[in-house]
Amino acid sequence: MFEKLTSLSFLQLIRHKSVQNFIFLLFIQSSNILISLMAMPLLIQSIGVDQFGLVSLALSVILIANVFVGFGYNLSGPKDVALNQKDTKALSAILSNVISSKLVLAILAGVSLLVAVKGFGLFQEYQVILLYSLLMLFSEATLPVWFFQGMEKMRLVSVANVFSKLLYLMGIIMFIGSPQDAKWVNFFFGGAALIVNLLVLVYVHFIFQIRIYFAGFSKALQSCRSNIYLFLSNLASHISVSGGMVILSFFASANILGMYSLAERVSMVLRMFPSLTIAAIYPNSSKLYEQDKVGFYRFLLKVYRLVILASILITVVILVLAPFIIRLLAKELISDSVVFLRILAFVPMMATLNIANMIMILVTDQKKVLFNSSWIFCVYMLLVATVMTAWLGGKGLAYALVSTELAIFITCSLLIKKHSPALFSEFYGRLLGRHHHS
Structure with missing residues (x-):
């Protein structure tokens, strides 16, 4: 099927x-x-x-x-x-x-x-x-x-x-x-x-x-x-998502905060795409993992490839239409907001990379892996965002958030490879065309 x-x-x-x-x-x-x-x-x-x-x-x-x-x-x-x-x-x-x-x-x-x-x-x-x-x-x-x-x-x-x-x-x-x-x-x-x-x-x-x-x-x-590990993982994710504006408030004027907030709101809407994808396929993935492992890998691979392609298209559209979007929301063209939005446009694309990892963690009930990865990238985000914001202001924070999504992907990949090497090899082997079994 x-x-x-x-x-x-x-x-x-x-x-x-x-x-x-x-x-x-x-x-x-x-x-x-x-x-x-x-x-x-x-x-x-x-x-x-x-x-x-x-x-x-x-x-x-x-x-x-x-x-x-x-x-x-x-x-x-x-x-x-x-x-x-x-x-x-x-x-x-x-x-x-x-x-x-x-x-x-x-x-x-x-x-x-x-x-x-x-x-x-x-x-x-x-x-x-x-x-x-x-x-x-x-x-x-x-x-x-x-x-x-x-x-x-x-x-x-x-x-x-x-x-x-x-x-x-x-x-x-x-x-x-x-x-x-x-x-x-x-x-x-x-x-x-x-x-x-x-x-x-x-x-x-x-x-x-x-x-x-x-x-x-x-x-x-x-x-x-x-559920304690899941709660603490959610808490870390909440801090990672919501902490950026708090950090920026220590280094930027109210004017810069306003211009960044405008771009961030668009980015947060786009960031829902990978989150909603995970929520949507999680139940079916759970059933397949328990009942049909081959079907699970095939299903996850097809979804993963489709959402990666969709995220690339979304990012390209935002890069092109950023001035129009800012003008539509602010009733005027704010150049700094356009710059922020064009950097933040890469956040959902980077976040999409981790969809398969999250599904593998959830269906195998690896709560400690989720907990460890969540707090690793939370600490990473707070440190890198603070340094980059102090150095480059709003642009630094935007770059830090993009790099955080990449750090999440790398961290989750390494932890899955360590704790579930067979699962990791099977999925990424199939993704890279190295698996030839039916």
Whole structure:
């Protein structure tokens, strides 16, 4: 089946579950970005730039806390579900265990932030906004995207995601009218998501006949222990992705920060391409690795070659259209932003190189390898970005981020070769045409 993938018609290709996973994940991310762009001017007009900045700061704190609440289940969950797609009892245990664990983590994160605010007086300027934002921890805990990703049935959850964002947008339009309403912005965001998530879980219970129950604190603790390396890997990745602007802020003026931020936003959207590819093919890859090793290698090779080609085309397009893109976003041509964007255009292409390595790490459940590689390139990024930014400013940071993606690929390759030499040799042997077995 898989060796015929390239000869499939367009309609047949669209029906492939991995392709559908990618399309719906892309739809979710694209709709999130679009609705965020629509909400931004409405909020600035209603609550003012100052309060909007405080709302954004509170959101940043919650997003960091949500890395803790997520605890790596976005990586372990889809695989567990994919391997038990037809076992209702196993799916009930997996879904209940993950939701229970994330709810316990959300409570811990919420209590910690309450103590930080009420006990230590932290986050002085936006304490009230932050407290109203705590609902977002529970919307993260009940988010079922990972479950549908593993089931390879993303249509419902993608529609539900758009509905929750539209509900949030409606709340802003109807109820946010003055700076005093700023505390409700993130509350509406978390509330809309939580309501929709609970409705989706009710749907899962009745349509898939899956029981959802509280698994208990001991099960939650045991689950968290098994996921500790995935959580720490996610934390390292979050620091690597989000740390660049913080480093630049120590060396550059607000003007340079603004020009770099403009280019970085485009780059972050493009950076979703390899991430979404991994998320889309991970469930099918997990099944194939367990059931059909030859099919696994063939499938991964075809995907890898296609995404490498696509990433090269995307990079070329961005290099050519960089001035037009900056002019479109900023309403004027900012030459420094164009320079930054043309360097950052190579980030997604370099990141695509590591797709096969990530899939091999995930399907073989090498959590320590993922942990080691994540923190190696996190430290690399922080050191190189600091040196390069101090030397060349925004351009130095852009070059550092490109080199970080290359460092990730090299690090993961070396670690896989060390810990799974047969897997490494088999895949890269086939990729380079050195494998002649069927």
